[in-house]
Amino acid sequence: MGKKNKIxxxxxxxxxxxxxxxxxxxxxxxxxxxxxxxNEPVTITYSTGKDxxxxxxxxxxxxxxxxxxxxxxVQELPNSTDDQHxxxxxxxxAGDSSIDVLAMDIIWTPEFAAANWLLPLDDKFxxxxxxxxxxxxxxxxxxxxxxxxxxxxxxxxxxxxxxDIINTPPKTWDELIQMAKENVGxxxxxxxxxxxGNQYEGLVCDALELIGSNGGNVLDGNKVVIDxxxxxxxxxxxxxxxxxxxxxxxxxxxxDARNVFQQGEAIFMRNWPYAWSLLNSDDSPVKGxxxxxxxxxxxxxxxxxxxxxxxxxxxxxYSKHPEEAWKFIEFVTSEEGQKITALEGGxxxxxxxxxxxxxxxxxxxxxxxxxxxxxxxxxxPVSPFYPQMSDSMQINFHKALTGEISPEQAVKNVAKDLDExxxxxxx
Ligand code: GLC
Numbered sequence: 001m002g003k004k005n006k007i008x009x010x011x012x013x014x015x016x017x018x019x020x021x022x023x024x025x026x027x028x029x030x031x032x033x034x035x036x037x038x039n040e041p042v043t044i045t046y047s048t049g050k051d052x053x054x055x056x057x058x059x060x061x062x063x064x065x066x067x068x069x070x071x072x073x074v075q076e077l078p079n080s081t082d083d084q085h086x087x088x089x090x091x092x093x094a095g096d097s098s099i100d101v102l103a104m105d106i107i108w109t110p111e112f113a114a115a116n117w118l119l120p121l122d123d124k125f126x127x128x129x130x131x132x133x134x135x136x137x138x139x140x141x142x143x144x145x146x147x148x149x150x151x152x153x154x155x156x157x158x159x160x161x162x163x164d165i166i167n168t169p170p171k172t173w174d175e176l177i178q179m180a181k182e183n184v185g186x187x188x189x190x191x192x193x194x195x196x197g198n199q200y201e202g203l204v205c206d207a208l209e210l211i212g213s214n215g216g217n218v219l220d221g222n223k224v225v226i227d228x229x230x231x232x233x234x235x236x237x238x239x240x241x242x243x244x245x246x247x248x249x250x251x252x253x254x255x256d257a258r259n260v261f262q263q264g265e266a267i268f269m270r271n272w273p274y275a276w277s278l279l280n281s282d283d284s285p286v287k288g289x290x291x292x293x294x295x296x297x298x299x300x301x302x303x304x305x306x307x308x309x310x311x312x313x314x315x316x317x318y319s320k321h322p323e324e325a326w327k328f329i330e331f332v333t334s335e336e337g338q339k340i341t342a343l344e345g346g347x348x349x350x351x352x353x354x355x356x357x358x359x360x361x362x363x364x365x366x367x368x369x370x371x372x373x374x375x376x377x378x379x380x381p382v383s384p385f386y387p388q389m390s391d392s393m394q395i396n397f398h399k400a401l402t403g404e405i406s407p408e409q410a411v412k413n414v415a416k417d418l419d420e421x422x423x424x425x426x427x
Pocket of ligand 1: 311
């Protein structure tokens with residue numbers, strides 16, 4: 001989506017937040033009633049981003065088998081979270097009732113809840129159910145005292161490396177750069193690293209990981225704290241990584257990075273856990289050659305800090321089939337559903353017990369060791385105005401990445417924009 005459309009979508013979203021925020025949390029009675037007789041087949045629409053794994057299809061098949069009276073139409077949205085966000089903003093701000101279940105990025109809950117676009121799920125996703133889930137993702141679906149979605153899977157940035165070339169994965173970004181320079185060319189590689197360098201949300205995740213791993217931060221409560229030597233140093237790593245990456249990296253999203261790494265062309269890759277099962281699929285040129293490690297730390301940081309990602313399922317407030325929509329969400333986020341997602345999609349479960357499941361661990365052996373890393377992943381700023389904050393970070397981090405401005409200038413610009421967003425909106 002073009003920048004203009006994005007800005008327009010943000011403006012519409014903001015205007016709505018402004019007018020609807022007063023009604024936040026009070027929409028329990030405003031959903032359209034569901035008069036469908038239990039015996040009539042109902043078709044619900046599940047809107048979700050393009051899935052490069054078989055997980056979505058398997059989930060729908062398993063659900064329809066269990067509930068023969070409910071059919072699920074999958075409405076596939078583009079890959080990038082920003083494009084998905086903007087298409088929801090356009091549809092929901094127009095009161096579109098054609099979507100029943102929405103797959104939502106973890107960063108959207110405050111915005112969508114404040115805009116009054118979702119049905120609150122407090123009575124459905126009960127405390128007893130929530131207690132079985134990881135606390136971080138549950139916190140992320142809670143806003144203004146209500147629960148707005150159910151966590152479908154969680155995400156945390158990880159480092160993939162070619163274990164046929166590198167024996168011990170790097171603990172610091174400096175070591176990584178050094179190893180990349182020393183080993184490039186081995187095992188058919190052409191590049192040191194691939195990551196998400198396009199101007200979009202994925203870049204914000206990568207940059208915040210580098211900033212956090214170098215001891216920097218964006219917000220401390222409501223205070224903007226990004227203009228520090230640690231954050232500048234973190235962003236400098238991003239600039240340094242471009243030098244050991246393919247020239248096209250400044251346009252890469254997750255799947256572009258995975259494709260290059262999967263073709264055997266890069267030694268390292270920053271990506272999310274979903275890539276593991278695809279990299280090890282039978283037709284993958286790097287099958288069996290890939291190791292996985294926690295995000296390294298920078299020279300001014302104590303520990304590598306993966307960014308917290310993840311996807312949640314919510315019900316469109318305008319849905320004509322909220323009960324059937326809930327049945328689908330309940331199934332997909334149940335232990336049975338999340339096991340399908342873990343086995344077929346390689347996504348991290350949000351139900352704690354699945355980290356001890358033998359089949360799940362056989363398919364994703366590193367999950368047991370990484371559990372502690374996953375649960376300490378760091379959230380991005382939590383705010384209904386996050387899309388605006390992200391816009392500023394996307395623009396300025398990308399300019400730093402392409403050398404248009406220095407990392408110092410980039411953090412100064414972001415600090416100024418974020419200060420203004422907070423000042424104008426009170427949060
Ligand atoms: C992954 C994460 C999501 C993040 C996105 C960025 O899908 O789960 O939280 O915003 O990547 O591209």
